[in-house]
Amino acid sequence: MKEISLRVNGEERSAEIHEEMRLLDLLRDALHLTGTKEGCGEGECGACTVIMEGKTVNSCMVMAFQAEGKEIITIEGMATKDKLHPIQRAFLEKGAVQCGFCIPGMVLSAKVLLDENPIPTRDEIREGISGNLCRCTGYNKIVDAIETAAGYLNTGGDSNA
Amino acid sequence: MAPLSVYRGAELQQVLKLLQDHQGKVCIIAGGTDIILKLREKKLEPEVLLDISGINELKGISEYSKQLADTGLDGLKRITEQTMIKIGAGVTFSEIAKSPFFSQNLKGLADAALSVGSPQIRNAATIGGNICNASPAADIIPVLLALEAEAIVRSREKEETMSLQGFILDKGSVKLLPNQLLCSIAFSSLKENQSLGFAKLGLRKALAISRIAVAAFVEVGDNAFKNVRLASGACGKIPKREYEVEACLEGKAINDGSIEAAAELFKQVLKERLRGRSGAEYKGEAVKGVFKEALRKALGYQNI
Numbered sequence: 001m002k003e004i005s006l007r008v009n010g011e012e013r014s015a016e017i018h019e020e021m022r023l024l025d026l027l028r029d030a031l032h033l034t035g036t037k038e039g040c041g042e043g044e045c046g047a048c049t050v051i052m053e054g055k056t057v058n059s060c061m062v063m064a065f066q067a068e069g070k071e072i073i074t075i076e077g078m079a080t081k082d083k084l085h086p087i088q089r090a091f092l093e094k095g096a097v098q099c100g101f102c103i104p105g106m107v108l109s110a111k112v113l114l115d116e117n118p119i120p121t122r123d124e125i126r127e128g129i130s131g132n133l134c135r136c137t138g139y140n141k142i143v144d145a146i147e148t149a150a151g152y153l154n155t156g157g158d159s160n161a
Numbered sequence: 162m163a164p165l166s167v168y169r170g171a172e173l174q175q176v177l178k179l180l181q182d183h184q185g186k187v188c189i190i191a192g193g194t195d196i197i198l199k200l201r202e203k204k205l206e207p208e209v210l211l212d213i214s215g216i217n218e219l220k221g222i223s224e225y226s227k228q229l230a231d232t233g234l235d236g237l238k239r240i241t242e243q244t245m246i247k248i249g250a251g252v253t254f255s256e257i258a259k260s261p262f263f264s265q266n267l268k269g270l271a272d273a274a275l276s277v278g279s280p281q282i283r284n285a286a287t288i289g290g291n292i293c294n295a296s297p298a299a300d301i302i303p304v305l306l307a308l309e310a311e312a313i314v315r316s317r318e319k320e321e322t323m324s325l326q327g328f329i330l331d332k333g334s335v336k337l338l339p340n341q342l343l344c345s346i347a348f349s350s351l352k353e354n355q356s357l358g359f360a361k362l363g364l365r366k367a368l369a370i371s372r373i374a375v376a377a378f379v380e381v382g383d384n385a386f387k388n389v390r391l392a393s394g395a396c397g398k399i400p401k402r403e404y405e406v407e408a409c410l411e412g413k414a415i416n417d418g419s420i421e422a423a424a425e426l427f428k429q430v431l432k433e434r435l436r437g438r439s440g441a442e443y444k445g446e447a448v449k450g451v452f453k454e455a456l457r458k459a460l461g462y463q464n465i
Contacts (some may be wrong), residue, residue, distance in 0.1 A: 066214060
């Protein structure tokens, strides 16, 4: 066992980890942040995507001890107490969510994409979410939602305006 | 099996000392995208897992000048300066894909980096890891072979430079002693009439392991191929140079006829190499297209 500390969703957290644990296990089992999903467990599906130091990673492909001192954002860090993040709102409005299993990863990939490229083309959106597999939607509504979210974010994040 | 202990290396000397002191018991992890699967499948059961992803000395892409001793036609020895480009072993594929070093003539390197995995994989996976994993389908190795890159390896005592071709011994095996670490990759920067192209055939656009990859380095003069270096991936046990096909292009005028003849030869070479294996027929045919795409891209990066 080993004690590590890291920043998760803006808060300093520390946790006891087993040496064999992945970041995914640390988030879900030690910190009880179960919004991050385990799909394939081998870096193919992107369901376990989190943002580490500003970049998306598959949390099944990072060992927990490697995250010591790192800044992590999970899906739980996107909404504020009473308000969804504009990307989450756009996903709901555009019907981009069906079973929902891939959505936490999709939303986080969309966040990094829009942070780096505020006005992406549809092709750039598809490239940005190319590491996130969805078995339900056929992707079109997810791409629609990310386009809509880009609009919200570029006008100050207020969808009611 | 002893319980796993894990360390995060903070600086290079400390990592080299750990490798020296615990020879053979240490497994290096950087991006983790290959090694974590092997650990979970118990294909690897190291006593110590040593993370090198936070080591600054293994980061960064830079240029430096190397002095080469050369004997001229007049028999006199001269020292010439060659600009080299060095990529730290800990540089990720995302960093390579975005680097201003790998635009224009060297864009083939960025293309190869971008063809790897997905954004998430490219953000974590490193060039050093891709090389040391020595997969037959490693995407970055063919471009580095076409550039005649060298591997710079360090132990606590000394630094060694060897050709990348000599460094990769076999599928999954590299020439690295238990006390050594691959620290960087270096190759000569390109002249205006030289360029690099890369093309890959995968089963889909993203997250595709190469079925065939081809890297082409070309040097052009008087509308002819002055110098060509080709390397393939997923066309044998390890990525390799394709000398026969290179020789077929060398000195030939750049036109459809010379390129088609080389493509046909590539097909024969590959069918012979893969004889008796399923997919030999398909790969032989398909390599023609992948080869022509890599060559066309290389020429395109020089506006030819």
